[in-house]
Amino acid sequence: MASPSKDATDLNPRTTHYEFLGPPGALAITIGVPAMTYMLYYGCSEETGGCPPPIDVDIILNSLSTVDFWKGLWDTQAFLAYLAWYAFTVVAWFILPGDWIVGTEIRNGQRKKYKINAFSTMLLALGLTAGTLYREGPQPFTFIYEHWVGLVTASIAMSVFQGLLVYALSFRKGALLALGGNSGNPIYDFYIGRELNPSIGSFDLKSFNELRPGLILWMLIDIGMVCEQAVRRGGFNKVTDSMWLVLAFQSWYVVDALYNEPAIFTTMDITTDGFGFMLAVGDLAWVPFVYSLQARYLVFNQVELGPIYTAIIIAVNLAGYYIFRVANGEKNDFRNGRNPKNLQYMTTERGTKLLTSGWWGRSRHPNYMGDLLMAFAWSLPTGFKTPITYFYVIYFAVLLMHRERRDDEACLKKYGKDWTKYKKLVPWRIIPYVY
Incomplete structure (x- = not known):
């Protein structure tokens, strides 16, 4: 337990050293990461005509100045699908069995306990996926390719919501702050993460997001790209070897990370960094929708x-x-x-x-x-x-x-x-x- 002689100032000293060039850099990345996620789609997609597409600055500026373009980023179907996926991972955390492990000692003298069931969550998701493929074929999973932009928007919206929520909750009495996230500047602290381990009871938000919603979704997106190619080429037996390689490599990486879940509890993300928009948007939007770029590219540029x-x-x-x-x-x-x-x-x-x-x-x-x-x-x-x-x-x-x-x-x-x-x-x- 924490020493009774330590008050809030001792445990939560003011941050004096900025990273990412301070508040201006934090603001630039806060805007830049979502923008880059969209740019990697519009700069490499079938919809826009190539990878990269023909570039006409006037057309781009005119598009960005229209209301229809910005309305097009929103997709209610995709938003509801993403919320359903996130809810599935939360429910799986609660209902699936898993060991509880003790993390490293934090500076208040305590050790958090973490539930280990990311691997079983993945197995459940893959089991449901396999059942759907067996009954319905690849067609249902083309939804991911067809609603890509809307799913990106939904993941970014969830990241912003979580970033604002944990920033607001970090001002409650007794919150243990990250040494690097207590600068007093709201832009910087929102981005970098003010509270070290925001939790709802035993549900630790940071470690949950690290391995479940985004990482498993990355694998499911790759499967969706295989399905999209299978529909176009006339069956799974005609999917290109390049697509199978990307699916195998990236799935292997995800499976390995989830199987070795306890290893993340000694990483800097867990032991040192606060949980804010930086980790939220990285876990929920950047990982699944940027890391799967190769699989999406191979849908419309099929390589043997x-x-x-x-x-x-x-x-x-x-x-x-x-x-x-x-x-x-x-x-x-x-x-x-x-x-x-x-x-x-x-x-x-x-x-x-x-x-x-x-x-x-x-x-x-x-x-x-x-x-x-x-x-x-x-x-x-x-x-x-x-x-x-x-x-x-x-x-x-x-x-x-x-x-x-x-x-x-x-x-x-x-x-x-x-x-x-x-x-x-x-x-x-x-x-x-x-x-």
Whole structure:
């Protein structure tokens, strides 16, 4: 329990260091992320005529100035469908059985408990999907492709609602705030997340959104794109090998993340960041509707790879997955007091042990390297006709580099000269001999 000598000011000090260039940057990203989600559709879609479509600035400006364009972003059917999906994941959290695990100690001396049933939620969703496909065929799932913009709008609306809700609730007495989200500037704090772990009883909103509504929806969207292509080509047996690869790779990633759900409770998102619009829009809109760009592209630009190119792409993905999973396994074993590989480490003055061999001796974030290789493999099935389908790889590289810099700064504050010594032992940030 928290020490009785600690008052609210001790537990919730004022944030003095801004990220993302402070309030102007936070405002730009708050507007920019939804805008980019739409742009990736209109800049790469059948509706607009290509990937990218022919660009006429006058036509674009005229479209944006019409009421009909903005009305077209709203789709009541899509909104109700999205609400039904989100409600399904909430109900599944409550009714499906799952173990309760204890998270890391937070600075008030307490440890939150988290229910683990994301994997079973996914299995239930896939079971219902398989039943529908068996009875109705692929046609019902073309709804996703046909109502894409409306579903994007619904997910962004949910993100804004949650961001405003948790920001307002963070002012209640006793709320534990994120160290980085208590600046006093409403624009910045709304974006970055003011409260560390907003919860309704035992229902933790941040960890719930991290793995369930958006991540499982990403897989279902990919399935919807397979169904759209199957309807157009005359059956599942005529779906292109490139589409099957994208579905397999991205589904594998989702399944792995959900199966290893406990691993997220030691990540920066859970232990350090507050829950605000940044995480809400990332989890609910960006992940499902941007990460599935390759599958959507392959609906209207159907690519046949052939066995050789398919084998090469599979090898790239397997290499990335191997590095990602083995590196995370080494870290999780070590954090839980196990060292089956007898990895070398250094002990800091705080008593913390830092790995200096194995994958964590090759770079300070080898799991990021594996992630990037997998991201590259997801884009390769689209071919090289357009750079837009490689947007995710570029974005993800920038994101991981920024996250690595944040982690480096936090560790320098935490370990001081020991961190400087550690960086000499492990000099590479993500990719050995490159970066």
